[in-house]
Amino acid sequence: MDTPPQPVKIAVVPDRPRRFVFVLMPRFTLIAFASAVEALRIANRMSGRRLYDWRVIGEGGTSVACSAGIAFALDGDLGELTRDDTIVLCGGLDVAQATTKRLLNWLRREARHGAPVAGLCTASYALARAGLLDGRRATIHWENHDGFLEEFEEVELTKSVFVMDGNRYTTAGGTASIDLMLKIIADEHGEELAGAVADQLIYTSIRTDQDTQRLSVPTRIGVRHPRLSRVIQMMEANIEDPISPAILARDVGLSTRQLERLFRRYLNRSPKRYYMELRLGKARNLLLQTDMSVINVALACGFTSPSHFSKCYRAQYHITPYRERGAQGTRTEA
Known part of the structure; x- marks a missing residue:
């Protein structure tokens, strides 16, 4: 009652x-x-x-x-x-x-x-x-x-x-x-x-307009390593103009080899592979959510060669960017 x-x-x-x-x-x-x-x-x-x-x-x-x-x-x-x-x-x-x-x-x-x-x-x-x-x-x-x-x-x-x-x-x-x-x-x-x-509402943490919507990098990847988190944040902020692993490592006070070991240990992939997955993820969002040409999507995600973009995209998603765009009307969005 x-x-x-x-x-x-x-x-x-x-x-x-x-x-x-x-x-x-x-x-x-x-x-x-x-x-x-x-x-x-x-x-x-x-x-x-x-x-x-x-x-x-x-x-x-x-x-x-x-x-x-x-x-x-x-x-x-x-x-x-x-x-x-x-x-x-x-x-x-x-x-x-x-x-x-x-x-x-x-x-x-x-x-x-x-x-x-x-x-x-x-x-x-x-x-x-x-x-x-x-x-x-x-x-x-x-x-x-x-x-x-x-x-x-x-x-x-x-x-x-x-x-x-x-x-x-x-x-x-x-x-x-x-x-x-x-x-x-x-x-x-x-x-x-x-x-x-x-x-x-059993709502124990009221958020303000200063709070961001996504989980922090450490929470999202399940790893609490400050330098690794900083590198990933730098990668996410530089999709159109990718930064080399050597510069990423230098900016957080690591050697390239140390950075490679960090990624292998915590994420089971190389820094280069992780960065590529971030760029391809953004490319997929742009293909499915905008009318941008495939070439412009490639450029926005740091690929200067359309053929290289297409090859990398197909290896990741088992479909070419052009077919992904064509299938947009028939797929269920996430």
Whole structure:
């Protein structure tokens, strides 16, 4: 039996609830959407007041399926909102395909009316396509970072968990929606309520817009060796213009042979092989997420020879870059 909690005191009682309008794009990420809604619901419950309302809409106004295949009934189609509404666009897989002309026109129109607009997970792509992030800071899921960076030079892309720039909010996806909503709740009704919401969600580490979305290099590779971590960070930051193993070793105070032994011991591959895998991984992201030519993808990933790029790519992924690009429409994105 659910016993209502003792209401958390809030400094200011609003005249009416703040309404969020969630726009579900086809194959949206369920956890990003659910995390945001749950944070708002719990804020109402913990305060004992209806601080927030929400609607769920989308193109067609009937239903839409998330990336897990579960269908959700919609409250309505893309219609005219009030300037007091906050639009929350929920993206997921195949975001470029889901970003239709009608959706873009609707976003631009509502933004001109002054409505705050948020993009969860990959929906930052749609906001950027609509021109709503030009000259602003933003973030997107790390898997889509490379493609976004190449396509939208007008946007200052970060690797933060979430970003609030004026009345434009973006998140990296997953549970980052919780962090964004907790920030909004804290700003409007105080840290005590935001903390109570986090406790209800068993969310023990509230992140800020200063936190990055990916695990640290030592955690990600399962190795806590400071010099090895520094070398990998240098590799990740220099994909287009690769640095030689000798220079990498020198910059962290090692000999080339010592660096080779470190990589063999902890990662079971040479520095050259590891670097190649990083470059090919970025190349694959660009092939699948952008319209860049194969030659430009090769150059962006440090390959000056298209034939060498094709040979290395095929050895890694058992398919040529050209066929990878051709298969893009039939494969399921990660």
